[in-house]
Amino acid sequence: MTLSELDKRIIMELQSGLPLVSRPFEALARRVGITEEEFLARVHAIQQAGIMRRIGAALRHHRVGFTANAMIVWQIPEERIVEVGEQMSRLPEVTHCYQRVSLPQWPYNFYTMVHGRSREECQRIAEKLAQIAGVNNYRLLYSVAELKKSSMKYFMD
Amino acid sequence: MQLDHLDRQLLNLVQSDFPICPQPYQVLAEQLGITEQEVLQRLERLMQQDVLRRLGGIFDSRKLGYKGTLCAMKVPQDRIDEVAAVINSYVGITHNYLRDHEYNMWFTILAQSPAKVEQILNEIRERTGIEDIINLPSQRFFKVLVNFDLSGED
Numbered sequence: 425m426t427l428s429e430l431d432k433r434i435i436m437e438l439q440s441g442l443p444l445v446s447r448p449f450e451a452l453a454r455r456v457g458i459t460e461e462e463f464l465a466r467v468h469a470i471q472q473a474g475i476m477r478r479i480g481a482a483l484r485h486h487r488v489g490f491t492a493n494a495m496i497v498w499q500i501p502e503e504r505i506v507e508v509g510e511q512m513s514r515l516p517e518v519t520h521c522y523q524r525v526s527l528p529q530w531p532y533n534f535y536t537m538v539h540g541r542s543r544e545e546c547q548r549i550a551e552k553l554a555q556i557a558g559v560n561n562y563r564l565l566y567s568v569a570e571l572k573k574s575s576m577k578y579f580m581d
Numbered sequence: 582m583q584l585d586h587l588d589r590q591l592l593n594l595v596q597s598d599f600p601i602c603p604q605p606y607q608v609l610a611e612q613l614g615i616t617e618q619e620v621l622q623r624l625e626r627l628m629q630q631d632v633l634r635r636l637g638g639i640f641d642s643r644k645l646g647y648k649g650t651l652c653a654m655k656v657p658q659d660r661i662d663e664v665a666a667v668i669n670s671y672v673g674i675t676h677n678y679l680r681d682h683e684y685n686m687w688f689t690i691l692a693q694s695p696a697k698v699e700q701i702l703n704e705i706r707e708r709t710g711i712e713d714i715i716n717l718p719s720q721r722f723f724k725v726l727v728n729f730d731l732s733g734e735d
Contacts, residue, residue: 427645435645438638444621444628447603460603467601475644479599482634483592495680495687505721513724521723524651530684530715535651565680565687572669572677575635576691578645581672 425473432579434466493539494546497532499561508557512536517549591623647691650698650718653684654711667708
């Protein structure tokens with residue numbers, strides 16, 4: 425699906441947030457200059473094309489009790505990446521799972537983010553993951569402070 | 582700050598399954614057995630309390646033509662605030678965390694091309710005088726999930 429200029433404007437409105445009024449899509453449609461019906465039809469199309477995953481809420485995790493977050497970085501042999509990625513991403517404690525480029529000064533090539541209620545819980549999750557995947561080369565980097573957390577503003581950067 | 586049972590049910594619903602129809606808050610209200618007005622009031626309060634950061638479209642950055650990368654740099658302790666202000670000034674840098682490692686500042690960049698990422702990194706090097714930034718673009722993606730199950734929490 426190729427995005428039209430209208431689609432891009434709709435995406436910009438959807439990412440700026442839904443107003444808390446009875447007919448939120450009607451309010452957004454008015455800003456774009458189309459009807460609520462047309463707006464909703466485009467939103468469905470954009471979602472069906474997989475461009476928008478869903479409309480949903482983003483929460484402040486530390487406000488709902490998930491206070492510790494750890495990035496676990498792993499050294500996984502290239503030939504085992506897919507297998508390990510599939511195993512680890514199956515666990516609900518793992519919120520993000522990526523293979524990334526490694527560098528001489530940073531030999532880690534695989535990343536999992538885990539959220540827990542304490543550092544000890546994060547540590548336990550890491551041990552569980554290591555055991556499941558049968559790998560030992562890893563370290564945990566805990567977040568000490570959140571300096572920025574925002575949602576991307578596509579087409580506005 | 583106290584979240585009651587209804588708050589948690591409401592947050593679970595809006596995290597995963599926000600209805601795309603003319604009166605979505607009315608649909609949520611019917612699922613919860615309360616009025617549309619009460620749904621709107623609760624969401625407004627949760628926003629004010631900063632529990633709810635945003636209610637809006639969640640997009641697949643790859644399908645929008647954006648490339649994502651993770652970067653890290655070594656920032657001296659007494660320069661954290663100043664360097665964070667530079668990093669955080671970019672719209673495409675959506676997350677920035679301080680972590681307990683020599684590479685202590687970790688941030689993500691979303692941009693429309695690898696060249697654009699390089700341009701941002703070069704600007705950061707110039708503005709901060711810190712040369713050592715590692716750029717770790719993703720090569721394969723397995724999972725991203727940002728929902729938290731709150732239903733079993735009361």
